[in-house]
Amino acid sequence: MTRPLPSCELCATSGAEILWQDELCRVIRVAEPGHPAFCRVIWNEHVAEMTDLAAAERRHLMRLVFATEAALRRLYRPEKINLASLGNVVPHLHWHVIARFAGDRHFPRPIWAEALRTGDPVIPPVTTEALRQAIILALAEEEGSGA
Numbered sequence: 001m002t003r004p005l006p007s008c009e010l011c012a013t014s015g016a017e018i019l020w021q022d023e024l025c026r027v028i029r030v031a032e033p034g035h036p037a038f039c040r041v042i043w044n045e046h047v048a049e050m051t052d053l054a055a056a057e058r059r060h061l062m063r064l065v066f067a068t069e070a071a072l073r074r075l076y077r078p079e080k081i082n083l084a085s086l087g088n089v090v091p092h093l094h095w096h097v098i099a100r101f102a103g104d105r106h107f108p109r110p111i112w113a114e115a116l117r118t119g120d121p122v123i124p125p126v127t128t129e130a131l132r133q134a135i136i137l138a139l140a141e142e143e144g145s146g147a
């Protein structure tokens with residue numbers, strides 16, 4: 001068991017509103033201007049790299065990443081999903097799961113690049129509860145598929 005680091009924002013706080021969680025990891029909804037369909041899947045313990053996890057733990061985490069991707073696809077019908085695990089700023093294992101739209105500020109660049117345009121495409125709002133339910137459903141489907 002790794003000790004929480006008080007100086008780490010993902011150890012010290014949930015990161016944002018929690019959509020789903022178990023004892024190992026959590027999914028939060030990220031409030032990022034211009035990118036409304038953005039979740040983060042966070043390993044609860046303070047570890048930096050995927051290979052710090054046991055193989056079964058990695059599978060558990062990725063099942064949640066894929067369920068989050070499936071939920072975002074189902075609810076938003078995006079142009080593309082971006083999956084990213086960087087951790088250069090906060091070296092606490094987490095995956096960004098970001099639905100991208102052809103007219104979004106940065107498309108086709110990563111959302112962290114310089115914006116290419118101002119203004120946002122019309123993206124139908126999705127409630128936190130709808131997102132939560134879609135993740136639960138997608139997780140059940142992931143588990144049912146023998147993953």
Ligand SMILES: [Zn+2]
Nearest residue numbers: 008011046092
């Ligand atoms: Zn941490």
